[in-house]
Amino acid sequence: MDGLRRLWKRAERVLAKPAFAVSQMIGIHPPPGPGIGFWSWRYLDIVKTTRMVMSKRVKGYYARFPGLFPPGSEFPRIVLETTEGVVVDTSQFLGQKHFVLFTGAIT
């Protein structure tokens, strides 16, 4: 049993990146990780999620993304408040720090 599990883990590692690349090509964007990147289908509504990622609106976002602030371009100034009410102004990082900005949600 342990041997099978190890074999599956190794297969996942080998297949994860190509599977992720293919999924991006066809317009579905599952998170990377276990299950060759398709672990999230266990808790998502497959029909609703497939319909969402295949919708023109969402495909439009992914199609537009490459044209938005590509590497080498200037990042726009962003000023937003944190959950604690502290103002984060990305211009405060200029000349001081590199920064990583990422989006996320609970679901």
Place this chain on the structure above:
Amino acid sequence: MEQLKEKYADRDVAFVAMYVREPHAGERGFRHYSDHESYAHKLGYAKELIEIKDLSIPVVVDGMDQTTHETLGNLPNMVYVVDKDGIVRHRDNWLLADDVDEMLAELVTRDDPSRPVHKTIDTSELSASI
């Protein structure tokens, strides 16, 4: 990302998370979550996210009109790495910590070649991205 924050804690790197719309509200694993009805509702979910993920990274919340999120691409799990000059060095439509680690290692090593940093994060076995 918390691992990355720890790794680069003594270097000039800041991390900011932006809480955005719930892409899978009401689905199988998230029955009790719904689309945001007000800014207070959205802020409540953002605080819940911090609790669930035990985040120390500051989480900013876009307005209900999603103006900032729209400007940056409107994707649920995207990432931008911006250098000290305000220039985008890396961005992806899906956050992969490995790639962010690689870019940050390159940037901070360039800042101080006497203290080189190497990519160490491997997310192939992680199941969550934030």
